[in-house]
Amino acid sequence: MTQPFLSIRKLRKAFGAFTAVHDVTLDIPKGEFLTFLGPSGSGKSTTLYAIVGFQDPSSGDVLLQGKSLLAVPSHKRNIGMVFQRYTLFPHLSVAENVAFPLRVRRRPDAEVKKKVADMLGLVRLESFAERLPGALSGGQQQRVALARALAYDPPILLMDEPLSALDKKLREEIQAEIRRIHRETGVTILYVTHDQEEALHLSDRIALFKDGRIEQTGTGEDLYLRPATDFVAGFIGNSNFLAAEHLETVGGAATIRLADGSLVSGISANGSFERGQKTRLMIRPEAFRLERNPASAELTVDVVDVAFYGERRRIVARTTTGQEIDIRPTSAAMASQDATPSRRQVFFDPGAAFLFPA
Amino acid sequence: MLLDYDHMGWLKTALLGFTALVAAFLLLPVVFIVLLSFGSSRWLAFPPPGWTLNWYQELFADPSWLEAALTSARIAALTAILAVLIGLLASFALVRGEFRGREILRGLLLTPMVLPVVVFAIAIYAFFLRLGLGGTTIGFVVAHTVLALPFAIIPIATALEGFDKSIEDAAIVCGASPLQAKLRITLPSIRIGIFSAAIFSFLASWDEVVVAIFMASPTLQTLPVKIWGSLRADLSPVIAAASSLLVGLTLALMIVAALLRRKFKT
Numbered sequence: 001m002t003q004p005f006l007s008i009r010k011l012r013k014a015f016g017a018f019t020a021v022h023d024v025t026l027d028i029p030k031g032e033f034l035t036f037l038g039p040s041g042s043g044k045s046t047t048l049y050a051i052v053g054f055q056d057p058s059s060g061d062v063l064l065q066g067k068s069l070l071a072v073p074s075h076k077r078n079i080g081m082v083f084q085r086y087t088l089f090p091h092l093s094v095a096e097n098v099a100f101p102l103r104v105r106r107r108p109d110a111e112v113k114k115k116v117a118d119m120l121g122l123v124r125l126e127s128f129a130e131r132l133p134g135a136l137s138g139g140q141q142q143r144v145a146l147a148r149a150l151a152y153d154p155p156i157l158l159m160d161e162p163l164s165a166l167d168k169k170l171r172e173e174i175q176a177e178i179r180r181i182h183r184e185t186g187v188t189i190l191y192v193t194h195d196q197e198e199a200l201h202l203s204d205r206i207a208l209f210k211d212g213r214i215e216q217t218g219t220g221e222d223l224y225l226r227p228a229t230d231f232v233a234g235f236i237g238n239s240n241f242l243a244a245e246h247l248e249t250v251g252g253a254a255t256i257r258l259a260d261g262s263l264v265s266g267i268s269a270n271g272s273f274e275r276g277q278k279t280r281l282m283i284r285p286e287a288f289r290l291e292r293n294p295a296s297a298e299l300t301v302d303v304v305d306v307a308f309y310g311e312r313r314r315i316v317a318r319t320t321t322g323q324e325i326d327i328r329p330t331s332a333a334m335a336s337q338d339a340t341p342s343r344r345q346v347f348f349d350p351g352a353a354f355l356f357p358a
Numbered sequence: 359m360l361l362d363y364d365h366m367g368w369l370k371t372a373l374l375g376f377t378a379l380v381a382a383f384l385l386l387p388v389v390f391i392v393l394l395s396f397g398s399s400r401w402l403a404f405p406p407p408g409w410t411l412n413w414y415q416e417l418f419a420d421p422s423w424l425e426a427a428l429t430s431a432r433i434a435a436l437t438a439i440l441a442v443l444i445g446l447l448a449s450f451a452l453v454r455g456e457f458r459g460r461e462i463l464r465g466l467l468l469t470p471m472v473l474p475v476v477v478f479a480i481a482i483y484a485f486f487l488r489l490g491l492g493g494t495t496i497g498f499v500v501a502h503t504v505l506a507l508p509f510a511i512i513p514i515a516t517a518l519e520g521f522d523k524s525i526e527d528a529a530i531v532c533g534a535s536p537l538q539a540k541l542r543i544t545l546p547s548i549r550i551g552i553f554s555a556a557i558f559s560f561l562a563s564w565d566e567v568v569v570a571i572f573m574a575s576p577t578l579q580t581l582p583v584k585i586w587g588s589l590r591a592d593l594s595p596v597i598a599a600a601s602s603l604l605v606g607l608t609l610a611l612m613i614v615a616a617l618l619r620r621k622f623k624t
């Protein structure tokens with residue numbers, strides 16, 4: 001096997017009796033954009049801090065090109081990092097901020113000057129070189145921080161929720177910049193966010209954290225279309241969970257009985273289930289159809305409310321056993337006169353529904 | 359709020375008047391001294407029958423006054439340097455440190471501010487006599503540094519609390535050693551606190567008289583001690599002139615401190 005570029009091995013970090021990170025193992029190839037996604041307190045930052053060296057792991061190892069980083073002090077790891085908070089040096093100009101890592105490395109003046117110009121060009125802030133950080137907007141400050149973190153060509157760039165303090169529009173703008181910079185520089189990026197959309201837009205792969213463990217690692221599509229656990233299914237995208245009883249599984253396709261008594265077969269089963277086991281069936285709101293087709297399963301619902309969301313409509317409906325579900329057909333698929341409260345059938349492809357233990 | 363200044367009606371006027379009265383009561387004696395230092399009456403008659411700069415001429419002609427002023431300035435400068443250095447280290451421990459007894463240490467370092475000075479003066483006098491430090495510059499500086507420390511720690515610790523440690527961490531990730539990061543990034547970022555600390559600890563020593571009386575020797579006298587001593591010998595307007603200069607420098611430094619703070623607040 002070829003050696004992975006960055007490798008996190010069985011990383012564990014305990015604070016007293018509380019274990020913030022359990023046994024995280026990840027291999028990251030060179031040039032990958034990997035995102036740590038997960039709810040607050042799930043151990044994303046702690047894992048990142050172990051890589052940069054702000055926190056010593058309780059056990060486990062971090063290897064860069066096969067060599068352990070743990071014995072190397074933070075300032076000698078040569079890693080780039082952009083923080084959640086604004087961390088520009090307040091008394092230095094933008095240009096001097098970007099030059100700082102090169103100056104501590106005692107690079108010759110001419111090289112520093114050229115590199116600063118290149119980096120400010122990369123983040124498109126050439127004309128701000130002489131400003132002090134206090135005279136920049138939040139978005140500009142984070143772009144300078146990015147330029148500073150890349151100025152010394154680090155092999156890895158860590159970003160801990162760099163955009164969380166910015167408003168939505170600015171965030172999207174800088175996301176696009178980050179994608180472009182990743183493409184242009186080819187730097188390996190570890191990115192932390194708790195915003196799933198951001199993770200889906202930016203990353204090659206996502207590691208989904210829950211309670212200090214990685215729940216699933218994969219592309220956005222893997223996590224969305226093939227969630228390994230109900231937590232992943234619930235965290236990425238929107239989802240409906242219906243109570244169901246498992247009857248049998250043949251060749252990965254399960255047959256279940258829903259609470260209203262209807263039978264559905266051909267469900268993708270994650271793991272094996274007993275006969276009669278209580279389970280939960282996950283169906284994405286967008287997976288529901290309003291027209292029958294030969295392979296589809298059906299569900300009888302009472303429509304409670306319909307709202308227009310532009311591209312899609314959002315139907316709030318209730319199953320005959322009273323469970324509320326969320327349905328998002330395309331707007332074109334549903335004429336507006338259908339939007340009256342009534343009982344009707346909705347359809348879904350059993351292959352796009354997932355069965356999880358209750 | 360009930361007692362919001364803008365909503366107090368007539369109380370506002372009353373409060374303003376009362377504050378003005380207190381300020382006048384505190385400041386008038388100083389104003390008198392300054393006026394008397396320019397007055398022509400040797401007997402400090404008020405109002406002065408005429409105006410003159412004689413007393414200042416006499417003051418500058420007497421080398422013992424100049425010497426006392428220089429001694430004061432030297433001791434105050436050394437005190438300021440020492441207090442700022444110790445204040446910096448103490449502030450890092452108090453703000454960043456996580457250790458048992460941190461609050462006790464904070465209290466201990468700030469006690470000189472509330473401890474009756476005369477008690478401290480007697481204690482340190484007895485102690486330094488035994489060590490042979492009485493009447494020496496080192497003794498003066500050490501004693502004054504203890505008194506000045508709270509005035510150094512408070513502005514530095516406040517500035518350090520307002521400084522986001524992530525900025526220092528960022529410097530370390532950029533390749534600066536922890537010490538380099540503190541010297542090149544953290545200290546310049548909290549410089550306003552350091553300047554204030556230097557000015558206030560200079561002043562704490564510059565106009566300190568109680569400890570100075572105990573520490574002084576016939577050959578080592580600070581300006582306040584010299585004023586105090588001359589006052590007991592005879593009441594000359596020269597003393598008023600010396601006092602005015604003392605107040606003048608104090609006032610000038612306070613103004614510098616205030617300007618610095620205003621400049622960096624915006």
Ligand SMILES: Nc1ncnc2c1ncn2[C@@H]1O[C@H](COP(=O)(O)OP(=O)(O)OP(=O)(O)O)[C@@H](O)[C@H]1O
Pocket residue numbers: 015018020038039040041042043044045046047194
């Ligand atoms: N220094 C510390 N001492 C004690 N507990 C800590 C410390 N640092 C982090 N923790 C705990 O470890 C857990 C994981 O924290 P971490 O900061 O890694 O979460 P996160 O996934 O980055 O969350 P967020 O999205 O809120 O930043 C949290 O429960 C947190 O309270």
Ligand SMILES: [Mg+2]
Pocket residue numbers: 044045046160
């Ligand atoms: Mg975090």
